[in-house]
Amino acid sequence: MKKMKNTKLKKFIDYLVIVIIGVILLYPIFWMFFATFKSNEEIYSSIKLFPKSFDLKYYIAGWKGTGKFTYTQFFLNTFIMVVPTTILTVASAALVAYGFARFHFPCKKLLFGLLIATLMLPNAVIIIPRYTLYNKFGWVNSYVPFYAQAALACNPFFTYMLIQFFRGLPKELDESAHVDGCGTFRTFVQILLPLMKPALFSAGVFQFLWTYNDYFNSLIFINSVKKYPISLALRMSLDAESVVQWGQVMAMSFLAVLPVILLFFAAQKYFVEGIATSGLKG
Amino acid sequence: MRSAKSAVKKSGYTKRDYQAFIYIAPWLIGFAILQLYPFLMSLFYSFNEYTIGAVPEWVGLKNYIKLFTQDTEFWNSLKVTIVYTLYTVPGKLIMALVVAVFLNRDIKGINLIRTLYYIPSLFGGSVAIAILWKLMFLENGLVNSFLQAMSLPTISFLGDTKYALKTICSLEIWQFGSSMVMFLAALKQVPRSLYEAAEIDGAGKIRIFFTITIPQITSIIFFNLIMQIIQALQNFTSAFVITDGGPMKSTYVLGMKLYKEGFSYFKMGYASSISWVVFTIILVVSLVLFRSSSAWVYYEDQGDF
Numbered sequence: 001m002k003k004m005k006n007t008k009l010k011k012f013i014d015y016l017v018i019v020i021i022g023v024i025l026l027y028p029i030f031w032m033f034f035a036t037f038k039s040n041e042e043i044y045s046s047i048k049l050f051p052k053s054f055d056l057k058y059y060i061a062g063w064k065g066t067g068k069f070t071y072t073q074f075f076l077n078t079f080i081m082v083v084p085t086t087i088l089t090v091a092s093a094a095l096v097a098y099g100f101a102r103f104h105f106p107c108k109k110l111l112f113g114l115l116i117a118t119l120m121l122p123n124a125v126i127i128i129p130r131y132t133l134y135n136k137f138g139w140v141n142s143y144v145p146f147y148a149q150a151a152l153a154c155n156p157f158f159t160y161m162l163i164q165f166f167r168g169l170p171k172e173l174d175e176s177a178h179v180d181g182c183g184t185f186r187t188f189v190q191i192l193l194p195l196m197k198p199a200l201f202s203a204g205v206f207q208f209l210w211t212y213n214d215y216f217n218s219l220i221f222i223n224s225v226k227k228y229p230i231s232l233a234l235r236m237s238l239d240a241e242s243v244v245q246w247g248q249v250m251a252m253s254f255l256a257v258l259p260v261i262l263l264f265f266a267a268q269k270y271f272v273e274g275i276a277t278s279g280l281k282g
Numbered sequence: 283m284r285s286a287k288s289a290v291k292k293s294g295y296t297k298r299d300y301q302a303f304i305y306i307a308p309w310l311i312g313f314a315i316l317q318l319y320p321f322l323m324s325l326f327y328s329f330n331e332y333t334i335g336a337v338p339e340w341v342g343l344k345n346y347i348k349l350f351t352q353d354t355e356f357w358n359s360l361k362v363t364i365v366y367t368l369y370t371v372p373g374k375l376i377m378a379l380v381v382a383v384f385l386n387r388d389i390k391g392i393n394l395i396r397t398l399y400y401i402p403s404l405f406g407g408s409v410a411i412a413i414l415w416k417l418m419f420l421e422n423g424l425v426n427s428f429l430q431a432m433s434l435p436t437i438s439f440l441g442d443t444k445y446a447l448k449t450i451c452s453l454e455i456w457q458f459g460s461s462m463v464m465f466l467a468a469l470k471q472v473p474r475s476l477y478e479a480a481e482i483d484g485a486g487k488i489r490i491f492f493t494i495t496i497p498q499i500t501s502i503i504f505f506n507l508i509m510q511i512i513q514a515l516q517n518f519t520s521a522f523v524i525t526d527g528g529p530m531k532s533t534y535v536l537g538m539k540l541y542k543e544g545f546s547y548f549k550m551g552y553a554s555s556i557s558w559v560v561f562t563i564i565l566v567v568s569l570v571l572f573r574s575s576s577a578w579v580y581y582e583d584q585g586d587f
């Protein structure tokens with residue numbers, strides 16, 4: 001009897017700990033949401049979670065942005081920056097991964113080694129020459145740097161992830177396709193890619209997230225407010241007035257994270273499974 | 283080397299094999315133009331005085347000498363960055379490991395818990411969340427309000443040089459969920475048979491943890507360790523948005539110093555030398571970790587394909 005009570009107590013404590021950790025982790029997000037309805041006075045020096053009223057006025061005021069451009073422009077900019085980048089990333093990573101995973105060619109070991117080495121290449125050491133290069137090409141203050149880097153498989157993480165996934169597909173598929181007279185490209189598109197859908201989706205979801213959240217590269221490559229993505233616009237909103245209107249800033253910040261949260265819940269599987277498997281195989 | 287090899291013996295590659303180069307062509311081009319070339323150029327720039335639009339002027343080691351002997355701001359940034367890394371990387375990994383081990387049991391709703399704990403990681407580098415953090419840790423912000431409600435003294439998180447850096451670190455550690463998910467997956471792969479054998483031999487829970495659990499997941503720990511150190515040494519966004527390097531440069535990480543020198547003052551040669559210092563640190567740390575890994579990292583397969 002006593003033993004049963006002990007295990008019940010243990011379980012209760014376990015779940016209590018789990019709940020406490022969960023609350024600490026998620027409370028900032030909840031608080032952020034409710035702060036979007038509060039005036040500065042309500043936010044300062046108060047632990048109250050709920051606002052006095054659920055007025056949308058901070059959303060409306062915040063959306064107007066600062067001066068010439070509204071958040072319509074900023075959200076549009078982010079969309080234009082992120083979506084093509086994501087698509088190009090997945091496409092080129094898949095092609096390159098196919099080349100590495102399904103072919104034996106001269107210098108393969110060396111080239112693969114280089115690919116892995118670039119996984120650890122810090123952005124900081126190449127950002128300045130990239131800037132001067134893009135400047136020469138006339139790509140500064142556009143999203144072309146993002147597109148180009150995506151199209152040329154510059155983020156080895158995704159290539160590596162897809163190579164690992166390819167390795168899980170039986171080589172017999174390629175071989176029987178070859179026997180049936182399929183060229184390498186047809187094999188790739190009609191046979192292998194459909195089986196890769198979860199991995200492609202995972203890669204897409206991660207690149208979407210990382211590009212969406214990007215600040216450093218956007219800050220360096222984009223100069224005019226007209227082209228600002230949300231990350232730059234939000235930072236700008238902090239400097240907009242001498243006294244920061246936190247309700248407005250929180251409202252826009254919350255709208256900025258909302259797509260991420262929605263994407264996450266819609267595609268949970270791809271986030272969590274993608275992470276869990278990418279780090280494991282070798 | 284390649285041509286010598288094929289001249290000496292029959293290459294053994296079919297025509298089909300060479301098609302691989304078509305598929306990896308995007309990467310070959312990207313690697314050459316957008317990775318290798320910038321990598322070498324930044325080394326070149328570091329030996330020059332260079333402003334955008336002007337011609338680089340060779341100055342040899344002048345930038346490096348100035349950096350190491352005259353630039354106290356650099357030494358401060360170096361210290362700040364190293365301290366930041368030493369707080370966040372172990373902090374994040376230990377939290378992730380402890381929680382993963384704690385959850386690695388028959389717990390109802392484990393998937394939901396895993397999903398919820400992961401959410402903070404969605405906001406890595408997010409300006410929106412950095413702004414939230416700034417608001418929460420203001421003098422009259424949420425965290426201080428909680429402290430007051432518990433009759434504790436308030437802390438100037440963003441204004442006190444003792445706390446500002448730790449506050450920035452807390453944002454990073456809050457995002458331990460992604461590492462935790464990886465550890466959980468790795469823990470699941472530890473063969474039950476090992477645990478059973480140990481229990482039969484009479485090993486206690488703690489002994490099992492240190493002699494079986496941890497060793498089995500060292501490859502994941504290693505992977506996380508390296509990637510997170512590399513990321514931490516380049517940190518920029520949280521310091522820039524939350525405290526703008528202050529107070530009194532106590533959060534002025536190398537990423538910010540590099541940005542200021544290169545894109546505020548447009549001293550690109552000088553900024554390049556800073557970037558090579560960062561790179562060298564990362565290189566040395568990576569080499570040391572890789573060297574040591576043969577001693578403590580265990581791999582299931584050797585991964586040769």
